[in-house]
Amino acid sequence: MKKILVLSTALVGVAFAAQADITVLSWGGSYGAAQNEGHLQPWSAKTGNKVTMVDAPDPAPAVKAMVEAGNVTVDVASVTYADAARLCDEGLLEPIDAASLPAGADGTPAAEDFFPGAVTECGVSTDIWANIYAYDTTKFPEGPKTAADFFDLEKFPGKRGLIKAAKANLEFALIADGVAPADVYATLATPEGVDRAFAKLDTIKSEVVWWEAGAQPPQLLADGEVVMSTAYNGRIFAAAIEESKPFQIVWDGQTYENEMYVVPKGAPNLEQAMDYIRFATSTEGLRGQAALISYGPPRKSANADPIIYKDGKTEMGPHLPTAEANMANALQTSAEFWVDHDAELNERFQAWLTQ
Known part of the structure; x- marks a missing residue:
């Protein structure tokens, strides 16, 4: 053997x-x-x-x-x-x-x-994981339901959690601003598209709590530091199912990625x-x-x-x-796009954070 x-x-x-x-x-x-x-x-x-x-x-x-x-x-x-x-x-x-x-x-x-x-x-994919957002159902019993709702501070007031990086945020912002998932990367490849994504992020920037590790979003929600946050779907599932936290995932605008065997x-x-x-x-x-x-x-x-x-x-x-229902307005992350644009967009993102 x-x-x-x-x-x-x-x-x-x-x-x-x-x-x-x-x-x-x-x-x-x-x-x-x-x-x-x-x-x-x-x-x-x-x-x-x-x-x-x-x-x-x-x-x-x-x-x-x-x-x-x-x-x-x-x-x-x-x-x-x-x-x-x-x-x-x-x-x-x-x-x-x-x-x-x-x-x-x-x-x-x-x-x-x-x-x-x-x-x-x-490579062959072993599983698909997603960047989603989740909210505390005790704060919003009827809940937000769309990517656009995440950016609506009037209808859903409170702090937002966002990953401290350009990737995932820029795609999510464009989808929330009405760009179809199929058009996101073509839009983001233009100066006007990048400006549009940052302009959307500007609308909630004052209310953002930034996170860097996957364990942080469910903790921010549990501690009441934010009322909703982007997160990795597996982290929210574990908190909700295994720890009985009152968290609900919103799948609209999810960006997903494959894990591969090679x-x-x-x-x-x-x-x-x-x-x-x-x-x-x-x-x-x-x-x-x-x-x-x-x-x-x-x-x-x-x-x-x-x-x-x-x-x-x-x-x-x-x-x-x-x-099927969760894939209705989903975007597959483009590794090729980020290989080409990661440096410039993260430089822009870091500069934007200090403004």
Whole structure:
């Protein structure tokens, strides 16, 4: 039996225990636990390989370092969409044959079953997470319902929480200002579009509390420091379902991103790595993870039937970015746009903060 290592974040500086048949280095926390239980354990049961998981903070630098050093010790890595694209462009990843991916449980070919952008030359999406906003239902029983409502201080008075960065804020501001998601990046690529986004942010700037870490928005809401805040959807789900916080997500204007499985160039167990990816990104594999954490399956077939959370009672559909109703006015984040414009827009954003 060959051994296989699965990397999910940075390997640099992380010491492994004795090598197991399969070792997973993951993001840790609830995500790592969901990946372990939803993908690794079932694959281990199917193949007979033993599995061990190790946690660390960021995968891309580790993959890059290993490949460039010619000392690749892992077979699969979980990376962001942007990192998957960059590493692939740099020739540091193995290509993945999209035709080899299994059809959906309903027989739909993989090419038609995955959402647009979920399969790339070197990566396959494992889940979709979203930037959303949430509010305290004790403050607004009837609630805000649209992206525009977030910017309406008259109808919904109170402090707002926003991430301290250009990305996600500029897209959200344009959608709230009436730009269709399909037109957001074309608009943001123009000086007039950038001015329009900042002008929209100006309307609430005096009421903004800035956050930088994912744990902050639910805490700001719980402490009453803000009445609504942008946030990562998984953080709000955990606070609402597991901690019974009175938080409600507004999906209108969500911006979503894919998390990807990739294979480092020169992976020692290429065949097993590809088998793992095919299993984990099948309809069943994706549903398995989605029952453990509120990140959406990137296949249509995996979203077709109800998924029940690990508590045995919560139906995940309304809590997933990929639910049909939640995708009605959604925007897929463009990694390519931010590669081209990140420096200039963040410079503009930092200058705007001081004005």
